[in-house]
Amino acid sequence: MIVKGPHPTIEPxxxxxxxxSELNPKPLVMCSIESAARLNPNKPVYFFMKAFxxxxxxxxxPEYKAIPLLSSFKNVIILPLNFKELFNNTPLAGWYEKVDPSKEVYWIYVLSDxxxxxSLWKYGGIYLDTDVISIKPLEFGNFIVAESEIYSSSAVLGFNRSHPFLENCLTDFVEKYNGADWGQQGPKLITRNLKKWCGTDNLxxxxxxxxxxxxxxxxxxxREKHSLLGIAHMPPTRGMFLCGPYLFADMMRPNGYYAGAFMMILLTRMMHWNGSQQGIS
Structure with missing residues (x-):
């Protein structure tokens, strides 16, 4: 059966x-996608996989767990990720043809950036890293989230198709390419282009x-402002609960895939915590 349904070229x-090339993503990845799908039932959730x-x-x-599980959600569409096809007719086409991954220090990160x-420039919509858990419906629009007081984040991005800011970023990606500098093509790129866009050095x-x-x-x-977008970023080395996966990781230590009831328990706890921060019990 070939995957059918909405496509990002038509519906962001x-x-x-x-x-x-992983075909059995980690449980955290699965919960990231499931939470987005459950909380945004009227929006397509596109999961591009290199090996699919x-x-x-x-x-x-039993050999594969992720694809059968995710394809059971009506709004999750799994699509092949073909790099050459993705970069075709974009400012990155020439770069991808010339770059030598074997000589790149941070290739997987550069390629991900x-x-x-x-994909956002070509299709529009919202991009989320696979360690981002949705805790309420997401609002579509043009936005960039702060990563720190210095840098803007590339982990959560929302843009309309063909947005000029992203075109600027793609051009900058090639013109100022430095694969040996971690973040040069990611948060640093987003930050320097956002400063230029806003005409300021103080974002x-x-x-x-x-x-x-x-x-x-x-x-x-x-902790007091994460509800603006309705997401919780869960990097593997930080803090507690919403900003770190210690409880999350302990619950997911077995190699199984936790769907349905587990996800609802996790989301309920997150929403309760979120409400308590706003004085809601």
Whole structure:
């Protein structure tokens, strides 16, 4: 059975990327996608996988768990990730033809940065890293989230198709390419282009405001402000609960895939915590 349904060229949605050849993503990845799908039932959730052929029936249990599970959600569409096809007719086409991955220090990160910006520019919608858990419905629009007081994040991005800011970023990606500098093609690229877009060296003055059509909500991991976008970023080495996966990781230590009841328990706990921060019991 070939995957059918909405396609990002026609209907923008929430975008996730699997850059590696992994066909059984980690439970955290699964919960990231499931939470987005459950909380945004009327929006397509596109999961691009490098090793996926497009034929769902070729990936059956028990050998494969992720694809059968995710394809059971009506709004999750799993698509092949073909890098050459993605970069075709974009500013990154020539770069991809010339770059030698074997000589790149941070190739997987550079490639991921290239894919997320290109997919958003070509298709529009919202891009989420696969360690981002949705805790309420997401609002579509043009936005960039702060990563720190210095840098803007590339982990959560929302843009309309063919947005000029992203085109600027893709051009900058090639012109100022330095694969040996971690973050040069990711947060640093987003930050320097956002400063240019806003005409300032101090982006803090625009936090939780709009700058020339782009909203700049504060960090989603800020305990008091993460609810602005309805997401919780769960990097593997930080803090507790919403900003770190210690409880999350302990619950998911077995190699199983936790769907349905587990996800609802997790989301209920997150929403309760979120409500208590706003004085809601």
């Amino acid at each position: 949605g929430i975008i996730f990327l699997q850059i590696s 052929t497009g034929n769902v029936s070729a990936f059956r249990e 290239a894919c997320r910006m290109t 803090n003055q625009f936090l939780n405001k709009e700058c020339k059509g782009i909203d700049l909500p504060d960090r989603p991991c800020d």
